[in-house]
Amino acid sequence: xxxxxxxxxxxxxxxxxxxxxxILNMDSKGxxxxxxxxxxxxxxxxLANEAKGTKIIGAKSLEDMVAKLKKPRKVVIxxxxxxxxxxxxxxxxxxxxxxxxxxxxxxSQYMDTQRWCKELxxxxxxxxxxxxxxxxxxxxxxxxxxxxxHPAAWPHVKPIFQAICAKANNEPCCDWVGEDGAGHFVxxxxxxxxxxxxxxxxxxxxxxxxxxxxxxxxMARVFEEWNxxxxxxxLIEITRDILNFKDSDGKYLLPKIRDCAGQKGTGKWTGISxxxxxxxxxxxxxxxxxxxxxxxxxxxxxASGVLPGAAGKFTGxxxxxxxxxxxxxxxxxxxxxxxxxxxxxxxAKVHQWNLxxxxxxxxxxxxxxxxxxxxxxxxxxxxxNPQLSNLLLDPYFTKxxxxxxxxxxxxxxxxxxxxxxxPVFGAALAFYDGYRAGVLPANLLQAQRDYFGxxxxxxxxxxxxxxxxxxxxxxGNVSASTYST
Numbered sequence: 001x002x003x004x005x006x007x008x009x010x011x012x013x014x015x016x017x018x019x020x021x022x023i024l025n026m027d028s029k030g031x032x033x034x035x036x037x038x039x040x041x042x043x044x045x046x047l048a049n050e051a052k053g054t055k056i057i058g059a060k061s062l063e064d065m066v067a068k069l070k071k072p073r074k075v076v077i078x079x080x081x082x083x084x085x086x087x088x089x090x091x092x093x094x095x096x097x098x099x100x101x102x103x104x105x106x107x108s109q110y111m112d113t114q115r116w117c118k119e120l121x122x123x124x125x126x127x128x129x130x131x132x133x134x135x136x137x138x139x140x141x142x143x144x145x146x147x148x149x150h151p152a153a154w155p156h157v158k159p160i161f162q163a164i165c166a167k168a169n170n171e172p173c174c175d176w177v178g179e180d181g182a183g184h185f186v187x188x189x190x191x192x193x194x195x196x197x198x199x200x201x202x203x204x205x206x207x208x209x210x211x212x213x214x215x216x217x218x219m220a221r222v223f224e225e226w227n228x229x230x231x232x233x234x235l236i237e238i239t240r241d242i243l244n245f246k247d248s249d250g251k252y253l254l255p256k257i258r259d260c261a262g263q264k265g266t267g268k269w270t271g272i273s274x275x276x277x278x279x280x281x282x283x284x285x286x287x288x289x290x291x292x293x294x295x296x297x298x299x300x301x302x303a304s305g306v307l308p309g310a311a312g313k314f315t316g317x318x319x320x321x322x323x324x325x326x327x328x329x330x331x332x333x334x335x336x337x338x339x340x341x342x343x344x345x346x347x348a349k350v351h352q353w354n355l356x357x358x359x360x361x362x363x364x365x366x367x368x369x370x371x372x373x374x375x376x377x378x379x380x381x382x383x384x385n386p387q388l389s390n391l392l393l394d395p396y397f398t399k400x401x402x403x404x405x406x407x408x409x410x411x412x413x414x415x416x417x418x419x420x421x422x423p424v425f426g427a428a429l430a431f432y433d434g435y436r437a438g439v440l441p442a443n444l445l446q447a448q449r450d451y452f453g454x455x456x457x458x459x460x461x462x463x464x465x466x467x468x469x470x471x472x473x474x475x476g477n478v479s480a481s482t483y484s485t
Contacts, residue, residue, distance in 0.1 A: 007070045008034035008057055010160055013088055014078035014106075015042045018132070020050055021139035022078065022105070022164070027054045029163045034058070036065045038079075062088075066095045072156055073100040078132075081108040089116060089127075098124030101153045105130045107266055110181030110188060114351075117149050117180040126153035129180075131187020133368035134166065142166035144368035145174035146190070146360075148183025148353075166367025168376075173366040178353035185273075185347055186360055189340045192270025192284040194369050195263075196336040196424060197235050199287035203422045204329055205239070207411070210420050211314045212321065216252050220244045222322060230330055230400075233372030261291040270343070277346045280434075281339045283332065286427040310419030321414065327407035332428035334401050337378060338391040339431065345389070358382035392435065405432060447471075454479045 011034040012023050023033045023046075035051070036059040037043050043058040059065035066073060073096060077088050085104055092102060102125060104113060113129030120127045131146035132139065145165045147157065154176045165174035177183045208214045208222065220243035227236045247253040267288045274281035293300075314321070341357060348355045361379040364370055381394035391397050412429050415422035434440065446457040456466040456479045468479030 006032055006055075008032045008068050009070060010034070010074040010076065010157075011036060011059070011065050011069055012076040012078060013037070013065075015046050016078070017136045018139045019078040020046060021136050022076070022132075022143075023056060024050065024054070025140050025142070025164045026160060027051070027056050029160075031160055031163070032057065034065050034068045036062065062091055062095060066092075071099070072126075074103065074157060074160070075101070076103045076105050076130075078105045081106045081112070085112065093120070093123065093125060096125050099126070101126045101128060101156060103128040103130050103147070103153075103157065104184075105132050107131075107187070107191075107264065108184055109269060110183075110185040113149060113181040113184045121150070126150040128153050128157065129182075129184040130161075131183050131190065133187065133190055133364075133370075135369065138166065138367045142173075142367050144190075144363050144366065144371070146177050146183045146186045146363055147174070148177040148186070149180060151176065151179060166371075168362060168365035168371075171362060173363045173368070175356070175359045175363060177360070177363075178348070178355055180351070180353075182348075182351070182353045182355065185353075186344065186355070186363075188266050188269050188273070189344055190364060190368060190370060191266035192281065192287075192343075193336055193340045194235075195267035195270070195287040195291075196283045197233075197333065197370055199290050199424045200329055200332050200336070200428075201235060201239050202290075203415075203425055204325055205243075206420055207325060207415060207422065208322075211414065211418050212318050216243045216254065226326055226329075230374065231326065231333075231372075233374065234369060235372075258297070259294055260297045261294040263288070263291050267291075270340075273347070274339075274343055277343065277350065279339070279343045279346050280431060281343050282427045282431050283336045283339055283424055286423040290421075290423055310417060312417045312419075314414065314418055316414075321410070324407040324410040327404040328411040328425060331401055331404035331408045331432075332425055333374060334391065334397055334404075335428040335431055337374075338397075341378075341391055356382075357386070357388075390435070392432075401432070405429075408432070450479075451475075456480065 009031040010026065012019055013036045015035060015037040023035055026033045032055050034057050035043055035046055040060055047056065047058050057068060059068060075092060077085055079085060079088060085106060085108055089102060108129060116127045128147050128149035132143050134143035142165055145161050147161060161174045162172040165172050167173065177186050205219065208219050220240050223236055223240035223243065227240060242254055245253050247256065267284060270281065271285045271288050274285065344355055344357065358379045361375045361382065365375045377396055378391065381391060381396060382388055388394055392401055408425065408429050412422060412426050415425065449455040450457050450468055451471045454468050456468045458464065458466055468477065470477050
């Protein structure tokens with residue numbers, strides 16, 4: 001009948017920039033999308049402007065939205081994580097029925113996704129927590145999508161999500177990650193690695209500027225060259241563009257930007273998770289702390305006039321040091337990703353997620369912020385050995401870290417000598433040397449713990465057998481009842 005519009009394939013709640021662009025992306029791939037926003041006037045504005053001439057339909061209420069959806073109904077929520085997501089899920093559940101699907105596409109904590117998966121399981125309504133990466137441009141033209149939750153939802157959402165996502169070598173940068181909070185956990189680790197990548201590039205920039213005395217044009221040309229080799233990535237590319245960008249007055253914009261970094265929390269969540277699971281994700285942790293230190297702008301300015309710094313100046317070969325810096329950046333990226341996948345592996349063990357690490361690397365290969373050529377090598381490593389315990393032990397990465405670790409030492413040493421902070425480069429080197437150490441001083445640490453707290457220790461010759469020593473002769477022979485590594 002004329003005038004009757006087709007029912008929508010999917011609905012999306014939340015018409016901020018990411019939501020609008022995802023809707024336009026889905027529309028461009030032939031799907032009918034129903035748009036809804038808490039402020040209903042925004043729906044009308046969207047339909048009259050950005051969505052004009054498309055097949056996109058609007059809804060005046062949640063009830064109206066649900067009525068306009070094909071079964072099983074599929075609803076994407078793209079609002080601020082936390083209470084806003086909880087509010088919409090709580091309002092949607094009474095309107096949906098068994099087999100319908102709710103997809104949280106925001107930056108929610110994975111524990112929230114686990115909670116909703118558990119709560120909704122008896123209702124038969126399927127819940128999906130989906131990480132979305134790529135920013136507004138990615139949302140419009142092809143993001144990286146990391147869905148997880150109730151597996152029964154995947155066959156219904158797969159055709160849509162794999163159609164709208166980025167493609168790498170014609171393969172979709174979207175696949176099912178795992179049960180309950182797996183999708184949001186993988187996105188969280190992605191963001192943590194993003195923090196590390198960004199800080200490493202910032203430290204390289206700092207060393208170029210304050211140690212080598214390079215101007216922005218020179219630095220931009222270096223990043224342009226780096227982007228042609230093994231460091232080829234989105235973040236290296238945009239760094240080149242930022243360095244080249246001039247303000248309306250014809251002067252470079254970058255020096256005018258206040259050196260005080262913000263953060264939305266996903267890097268911090270990665271660090272907290274690393275502590276909870278006992279995984280040494282040191283590089284990402286230092287990247288988060290570097291942002292926290294940058295926020296102390298007034299204190300730093302005051303301290304700069306009071307606290308003495310290094311007296312040394314760089315006197316070496318500029319070209320040779322730039323090559324050390326390139327190799328140090330590459331080595332540190334390898335270590336950062338190695339730590340991230342260590343955290344994924346431990347969380348998978350705890351939550352019994354069957355994560356496909358090669359598939360995750362492919363999901364990050366295109367569309368997302370950390371996309372790079374480098375991720376293809378990671379995919380290959382896990383394809384060859386799905387049980388690989390650490391990327392550093394893959395022959396490809398063992399070879400490349402071996403060829404770059406001396407340069408990392410040169411960069412860390414030089415930054416210390418001239419007083420330019422490089423905490424993430426330093427963390428990368430410390431982890432590398434700690435991981436390759438056959439013996440660490442933790443034997444002394446265990447002795448200290450046993451001395452003051454009777455926490456016991458193991459003898460090297462008898463691992464698994466815990467004993468206590470009366471170190472003072474009057475401390476007693478009773479040991480603590482629990483032991484924790």
